[in-house]
Amino acid sequence: MAAMMTLVDPGDKVILFSPFYEAYSTDALLCGAEPVYVSLREPDYTFDADELEAAFKQHPKAIFLCNPSNPCGKVFSREELMTIAKLVEKYDAFVVIDEVYEHIIYEPTQYTYFSTLPGMYERTLCCGSLSKTYSITGWRLGYIFASPALTDAIKKLHVYLTISAPSPLQEAAVTGLRFGRDYYDGLRAMYTRKRDFVMKRLDDIGIGHNVPQGAFYMLVDIGGYGYDDDEAFCRDLAEKVGVALVPASTFFIEPVHHLARLQFAVRDETLEKAMERLENISLLKK
Secondary structure, eight states: OHHHHHHOOTTOEEEEEESOOTHHHHHHHHTTOEEEEEEOBTTTTBOOHHHHHHHHTTOOSEEEEESSOTTTOOOOOHHHHHHHHHHHHHTTOEEEEEOTTTTOBOTTOOOOOGGGSTTOGGGEEEEEESTTTTTOGGGOOEEEEEOHHHHHHHHHHHTTTTOOOOHHHHHHHHHHHTOOHHHHHHHHHHHHHHHHHHHHHHHHHTOOBOOOSBTTEEEEEOGGGSOSOHHHHHHHIIIIIOOOOEEGGGGOSSOOOSEEEEEOOSOHHHHHHHHHHHTTGGGGOO
């Protein structure tokens, strides 16, 4: 919200890729801005460069990226980011990039920091978080990385929004910042194992899904069960099968009702039990 308020005035436009983390559109509307949506297309959630430039031709103040993506686990390639960067420069816009899953990247995917691209440092506001990297989500600790001019502007605003995170939690979080390379390698290995386990079990059951390149989410295909309402499907799944998924329509501007978000950042025994229960998903078929 602070990033949005720093860059956007009432009446400005902002580009959002769909699917998107739902807070982005809400933040834009609270700022009086107008979201301009660009579709990410199944199965690998790529964008059409012409559609993206058509959005930039509306002269947005900024484009917002979640990389890796919540909800689908997409990681934008360097080539895709270069396409975005050229349009950002051409149309004199800013980039706000949500990088809270930057350390959860699956091989052979390579992660590119947007601010390192030519000419992008002064135009980029990176939002980071300690929550996902160090499994302290309840602490609500995050940070920004930006040029001095953007940082000074956001600091002036932020003090009136949250003042600061609790100082004892900040002191404790320094422990994580001192971890060595082995920690981050272990984090990636752990989530790789969980991702691969879930994908294999879904394949065995016959549930379609995308292949996430980062983060700990994937979108599963629920279109074959006779529902035209993903909320109703997820409600029945929780009540009758005992597994909770998130209706994916909450992340899309398009009328998407055949997908649900699955997150696998839970204990191995919980994942095992969930996959066992999903073997009964055919009970929902109409």
